[in-house]
Amino acid sequence: QPTSKKGTEKNVIAAVRFYIDKIVSDSSIIGMKALLLDNATTKVISMVYSQTQILEKEVYLVEQLGKPHDPMLHLKAAVFIQPTEANIDLLVKELQDPKFKEYHLFFSNIVSSDLLSKLGRMDEQELIMQVHEYYADYLAINEDFFHLGIPNSISLSSSMRNLESGQILDRNVNGILSLLLSIKRRPSQIRYQFSSEVAKRLASDVLTHIEKEDSLFEFRRAATDSAGPLVLVLDRRDDPVTPLLTQWTYQAMVHELLGLHNNRVVLRGKPNVTKDLEEIVLSPTQDEFFARNRYANFGDLGSAVKQLLEDYQRSTKKTENISSIEDMQNFLLRFPELRSKSINVSKHVAVLGELGRLTDVCQLLDISQLEQEVACTNDHSAHKQKLLEKLRSPKVKLPDKLRLVLLFLLRYESYAEGPELKALLAEKGVTPQQLAAVDALLDYAGEARRAPGLFSAGGLMSSFTRKLSSSINGVENVYTQHQPLLFYTLEAVAKNKLKDTAFPPLLAAASSQPPQPVSEVVVFMVGGATFEEATKVAEFNAANPALRVILGGSCVHNSDSFLKEVLHVYAK
16 A cells, blocks of 8 residues: 655545556556556546646556457556456456556455455466555545545435445445545544434444454554544435525536536537537646636636636737747747637636526526525515515526425425425426426425434524624625535534534544544535535635545535436435
8 A cells, every 4th residue: 555645645636646646657567558447447537637647647548448459568557447346357358368468457445355366366377467456436526525426325315225225335335435545544433414324324334344454544643643533424315405506606506507527517509619618627636727716606706717818818918029030939839828828718718608698597696595595594474475486487497496496395394385386386387207306305305304403503593693694795695695504513523512412423432531622524425415515615624724624425416416316216
């Protein structure tokens, strides 16, 4: 297991990059090489490395393991794959009919001894030169945010038990283990959301594996290091509100309105988008402007993009006075830099333009204001009146009408107005299939299903201070009053006030003393996290230097993917 440089430990992007660097710079594979991947590891690498950066490491060929082609026996192959039965079978096939000179294996997670011995038996030509476990088995989005890219983890909350749900649970467990191994931390505490059966199962399985792989979790500790992190397993079901809300910070807004998948955004078919901008990359590791502004709200983002454009115009003006051969040479030296600046400016202008267009076309400011009111305050008759106005308005799009109804019913479920609101939605053209989301969501995360306290997490004072701050800070806050449930949980952690009754410890220091404050927390949201929660974690880390939080999830939801999963599992 490679030892890492200082600084990578608590940054998930750096932790993954560290492993990929070790693979492509391995001293046994110097010179031109092939890099063989599977679907999962292709995504892992693409999150932290650009194609150009990979090619700079003398990687001549990047392709899927098992893809048929002519032998290239002059090339060595670095193989970076998940340790699954299917991948081992592909490797065995490859070794029986080798396309490369030799094979250097790097598994992205813990390999079982059975699979290793199967490989050893089948390597009759002794082509495997080395085998390593490099724990990069998750997708690093931000420095403090990762996900596992697993669809349908919400199915773990249902009573359904089948082969697929077993595999989904295992994949969630393996992802958490990989994260802990990559940041070189053994948990000092593991806690789970008391009301959630799946959070308990996940936490128990993680603990069982850590105890089984005891030696892997023995890390050298510096004298200054604190005890290991608190691992906190939460369930998406306990906060179904956050994934349904309109978003107003850059990264979250892009995912909600356009879809941000593996740092890629598809703008194909949108108005005023040129061919070279049909698919773009928004990655904090490859785009300095995006890294700086990913948490900026929509208003500040507009000013930042304007500034970016003005800076670019200034730098191109410098190149306008070409009057000598020397000027021409200087221009050509600067041309690649200018071209890449030009592409970057065009990209952010195009994204901002499309976000602005959708905000207008879908009346999002208006809708968001009502969403925030319903999420943050209790006023049934006023909210119902405003909701009915929106449902009757031809300007409000059908998916937004449905979202508003869902938010309203989550808060006012006891009024039993579901049938009346569903009839109104049907009258406006919402299909029976979409309407099924109403009962499905309440079946998944209604009042009887989720942990208590969703709408009173911060207590009475919190709604009072929210109203106060929005009136002091003016209009901006009307759209961002809501705090995810996670925010209040992290506040409790920071104050060392996490209740054992709400978050029981599976593993905790045996002592009659009150628990020591932790300095690191790994929060994992089974069923999927959101960019709103990731933004809050980044803000929380900036405001609390003594406490470092890493957030992970089975996947990253926007309202569309969240409802699709809920429907997939709970629709009758």
